Amino acid sequence: MSEKHEAAEMSPAAQEMRARHELELEGINYFVRFMNLLGLPRSVGEIYGLLYFSKDPLSMDEIVKRLGMSLGSASQGLRTLRSFKAIRTTYIMGDRKDYYVAETEFRHLIATFIREEIMPHLDSAGQRIESMEQHLQMLEDKNEKGFLQARINKLSRLKKGAASVLPTLSGLLKL
């Protein structure tokens, strides 16, 4: 069994390089999991993690090289991150590549996520509730109708509650 990973056998410089690498891996891993919680693919988490811990703006081909990912994934992942305003583009004079930096204010990121991803669901939920109430009017049996009306009302309250709490949420997270 090779011992080359034992710290004691490495030069200080090698140890430092190794620590830097481990730190980057942990950091990327952190965001892979975070984005996963939001239902976003691994590649998106990797890109954001890399940018979050990078002092300098990175171009797409640097991202591809450092993460060993395809151009297609990188392009698609950067598009997703832009749409959430999780990254920004910086222009570097005399270079025609686009360079990206992470937007580190999570509040914005979360607010955008709620606005663009959750709210549309709540809107269509509202429509579906209305449609249910329409159908409900067709029913004759008072007993059945009352039961279903109560359940639909409960759904409607859930929807209204979510619609009022969620926008508050990003405000609460004053980080």
Next chain:
Amino acid sequence: MSEKHEAAEMSPAAQEMRARHELELEGINYFVRFMNLLGLPRSVGEIYGLLYFSKDPLSMDEIVKRLGMSLGSASQGLRTLRSFKAIRTTYIMGDRKDYYVAETEFRHLIATFIREEIMPHLDSAGQRIESMEQHLQMLEDKNEKGFLQARINKLSRLKKGAASVLPTLSGLLKL
């Protein structure tokens, strides 16, 4: 083009039956989407939706029949819903089947989801942050170190903020 779906050509009884069916479909669809938002499979949403709009407790084989789903999916889906306390079992005398009813207090459901699904992620996030700080100590360059420390601190604040806001959330939703 067939006109048999035009309301004007149906008897009142047929119209009512149709309305009941449409209502059930909309209701199930509602929960399929809701559960999907929580990252749960379609079958789980279907089962919960069916139970939510059913006045009577349903057995597994009724669920299988009415949703046209396999026994395996139903068994697995019911297990998932039980683990979230989204459904309860009722005993019916002289019948050895288990019967299920929906737990309609969403507050419980959401509280359980946060406790069982989100909090463990926050715990492992905390561990990962500690590990990053360990690695950080190995770095020499003050400038680099400062930059990374600031980023890690920001992550740490996000994690702490989430850990305090999330449990509050289910309380806010007094539905």
Next chain:
DNA sequence: TTTTATTTTCAGAAAAACTTGAAATAAGTC
């Protein structure tokens, strides 16, 4: 104990999500 009814498990099938890479498009230079 044996039989019968019910539920769970799990290997394989099917479906969905994600990634790849090459071709098409767009943008910048000469």
Next chain:
DNA sequence: GACTTATTTCAAGTTTTTCTGAAAATAAAA
């Protein structure tokens, strides 16, 4: 305009998730 470089698109391939159904396990009744 022609050439070069950067980015996007998308069909095909890969991986992951979900579903199926029959067999195994469990539980109740006879």
